[in-house]
Amino acid sequence: MVMLVEIGVQGTLDELGTPLDQVTFVVFDLETTGGSSAEHAITEIGAVKVRGGEVLGEFATLVDPGRAIPPFITVLTGITDAMVMAAPRIEQVLPAFLEFARGTTLVAHNAPFDVGFIKANCQAHGYPPPANPVVDTADLARRVLTRDEVPNCKLSTLARVFRSTTEPCHRALADAKATVDVLHALIERVGAYGVQTLEELKGFVRAPSPEQKRKRHLAASIPSTPGVYVFEDERGEALYVGKSGDLRQRVKSYFTASETRPRIREMIGIAERVRPIVCATGLEAEVRELRLIGATKPRYNRRSRFPEKVVWLKLTDEPFPRLSIVREVKADQGTYLGPFSSARGAEDARAALHEALPLRQCTERITTRTHRPACVLAEMGRCGAPCEGRQGVDDYRRHADAARAAMEHDPGPVFSALEERMRRLAAEQRYEEAAVDRDRLAVYVRTAARMQRLTSLTGIPEMIAASPAFDGGWEIHVVRHGRLAAAGVMPRGAHPTPYVDALVATAETVTPGPGPLPAAIAEETECILRWLDTPGVRLVRVEGTWSLPARGAARLKPRIDRAYDGVQSHYPRVENRPHR
Known part of the structure; x- marks a missing residue:
């Protein structure tokens, strides 16, 4: 008789993983001419090699x-053409960086951006992409x-x-040093979750939280239909x-490792139920989502709450x-441009219009009987001084009509005026002032x-x-004054007239208010x-005319977009100024 005895064997160090204090990290950062690795180039590389909290070397x-x-x-x-004129080209720098990083673990803040540039340049110059x-x-x-600890996860x-010892300043080595401090702090944080090795760190990033596992049952009764x-x-x-085209699959994804947003994982810990709202079409689901967010203002939604x-x-x-910057659209003869998400964006657009048109900038109401001293704008030729009686109503109306046309129809004169000013400022190497004008013009054109x-x-x-529709039928929508009034699905092979007539008859009655919306x-x-x-969308019936101004802002928007081409992915932009 043969007896089999199971003997416990202690795992090797390789099986247990590499302790984090023995991992050699190369923390690096790139500065580039833009955000797309296919169209832009690297201007600076900075890297720090660390192991066990000790700096082993730097590359810059x-x-x-x-x-x-x-x-x-x-x-x-702060990197100028003059600074890089005598610098080596990337084909000279890349082999040295790859050798510096050989056999290490690469670390970067928003790593897909930096690693993407390195891989693109490896491919362009005949090097195998790093397998680190x-x-x-x-x-x-x-x-x-x-979210209670940090408002966002930007490096700054x-x-x-x-409390990094180095402040990020959009220079590669400084940002890499700041990332080293951030890395060490985050490693301390994950240590509380029992993460001690590189393999555990990689698994931690991919693993669902205990709360996600415990609450998977909340998705059990959700139907597989479009809805909210x-x-x-x-x-x-x-x-x-x-919202989703398949409610069941979308809700189930919240309880898997693919859901990594901290605020959503926090929300799952509080949630006790998931209420589905079945919709006829995907568009109806998208609209209902917006209306529900605006009405209930859920604390874990970031967009469209207010x-x-x-x-x-x-x-x-x-x-x-x-x-004037206002929060309410009234039923008057005023002309409105917007909406803007912040007063700062509206101020940028107003500054763009003021740069091109000599409108008065004082806030008092002026009539033909008003007589008071003019401000400095009159002396500069930026205002006709109607307050002093130098400009009459008819003369001033020309400028008001030009502003009205620029807001509603043709932004060309404003675009030309600011473009000429930017050229002049750039020629004088006053780049920051030119950038301010560029951002003001971008807000104005995009909003128009x-x-x-x-x-x-x-x-x-x-x-x-x-x-x-997916099954061969048709999704039909009734839209009134830009509002979805009804949605329905017509089965395959059915005659459209009864379905359309029934949908129109039961559609929401929409009474329009004042203003553009x-x-x-x-x-x-x-x-x-x-x-x-x-x-595939077909117009069934249109009451009125659907058209855009022939010389509208849409013709100028591509030029604005090209000015920011690729930059915003690495340098996210607020309404008036780009930041990394």
Whole structure:
């Protein structure tokens, strides 16, 4: 008889993993001429090699990108064409960096950006792409830090929270040193979760949390249809609202490792139920999601929570109109541009208009009987001084009409005026002032293009359109003044007239209000416009005319977008100024 005896065998160190204090990290950062590795080039590489908290070496060099550095990149990084003129090209720098990083674990903040540039240059110059393990400190921070601890996971924010000895300043070596401090702080944090090795660190990034595992049952009764889902707490308060073409699959994904957002994992810990709202079509689900978020203001949604807080730029209704920033659209003869998400964006657009048009900038109401000393703008030729009686109503009306046309129809004169000023400032190497004008012009043109596109639909009393459904039928929608009034699905082979007539008869009655958005928030009308642009959509009936101004802002928007091409992925932009 043969007896089998199971003998326990102690695992080897390789099986247990590499302790984090024995891992050699190369923490690196790149500066570039833009955000796309296919179209832009590296201008600087900075890297720090560390192991067990000890710095083993540094790598830093400027790189000649072989092209001019855009002025707005110079403003952000401080790297000029003159600085890189004598620097080595990337084909000389790349082998040295790859050798410096050989056999290590690469670390970067927003690693896909930096690693993407390295891989693209390896491919371009005949080197195999680095096979090093990669740790993304931005991704790691999103998994271990809550919204209460940090408002965002930008490098500058984390460096401040973790009291880095180096302040990030958009220079490669300084940012790499700050990332080293952030990495060490995050490794301390994950140690509390029992993460001690590189393998455990990589597994931690991919693993669902205990709360996600425990609450998977919340997705059990969700139907596989288009609609909206609402995560609710024990009191029935909405915590988070989302939408999907397949509710069941989308809700299930919240309880898997693919859901890594810290605030959402926190929300799952509080949630007690998920309420599904079945919709007829994907567009209806998208619109209902926006309306529910605006109505319930769930604390874990970030977008569209306060649609009522938008602001407008108004050309006032008075004898001598002026540009005023307002929060309410009234039924008057004023001209409105917007909506803007912040007053700062509206101020940028107003500054762009003031640069091109000599409108008065004082806030007092002026009549033909007003007589008071003019301000310095009159002496500079920037205002005709109607307050002093130098300019009459008819003479001033020319400027007000030009402003009205620039806001509603043709932004060309404003674009030309600011473009000429930017050229002059750039020639004088006053790049930061030119960047300010560029951002003001971008806000103005993009907002004008958006409003013209919105009003092309909101001015139509009723539009009926249809798109092919997956089963061969048709999804039909009734839109009134830019608001979704009804949605339904017509089965395959059915005659359309009865379905369309029934849908129109039961559609919501929409009474338009004043202004460019008379019946719906901008996001809802934009959802409808995106759907109308999708392939296969057919117009069934249109009451009125659907058109855009021939010389509208849409013709200028591509030039604005090219000025920011690729930059925003690495340098996220607020309404008036780009930041990394």
